[in-house]
Amino acid sequence: MPTVGKISDLRGRKGIFILGLAIFTIGSILSAISATIGQLIAYRVIQGIGGAIMQANVMSIIAYTFPPGSRGKAMGLIGSVVAYLGMEKSDYPYLYNRIDHQLDRFYYTGVFGRGSTDRAYII
Numbered sequence: 571m572p573t574v575g576k577i578s579d580l581r582g583r584k585g586i587f588i589l590g591l592a593i594f595t596i597g598s599i600l601s602a603i604s605a606t607i608g609q610l611i612a613y614r615v616i617q618g619i620g621g622a623i624m625q626a627n628v629m630s631i632i633a634y635t636f637p638p639g640s641r642g643k644a645m646g647l648i649g650s651v652v653a654y655l656g657m658e659k660s661d662y663p664y665l666y667n668r669i670d671h672q673l674d675r676f677y678y679t680g681v682f683g684r685g686s687t688d689r690a691y692i693i
Contacts (some may be wrong), residue, residue, distance in 0.1 A: 574626035583631050590623030625652075 578586040597617025604610040628648060636644045 575630040594620030
């Protein structure tokens with residue numbers, strides 16, 4: 571994460587964040603079309619790399635954007651959102667269990683990248 575923060579300082583935070591978002595989205599799409607558990611694991615690793623790039627870059631963006639007195643509040647708000655979304659994602663395997671068994675594929679994993687395109691558009 572410190573490496574990504576330094577690279578984003580040198581190359582531009584927005585571009586590196588969008589790169590992480592693109593890697594995450596590609597990993598999500600590939601996970602959705604994976605045919606074997608080995609492919610799913612490999613594609614989820616790609617997805618994790620993209621997520622790590624975004625997470626490290628968000629902290630860099632907050633540290634650059636907010637004055638020192640407001641950084642704690644901003645980082646706390648981001649942490650709350652991440653915690654909420656993490657709890658929300660924990661329901662996906664339960665909700666999509668029937669789809670997974672009926673289709674005999676890993677289709678529910680594509681849901682993780684559904685909002686990535688929207689986020690890229692907003693940025």
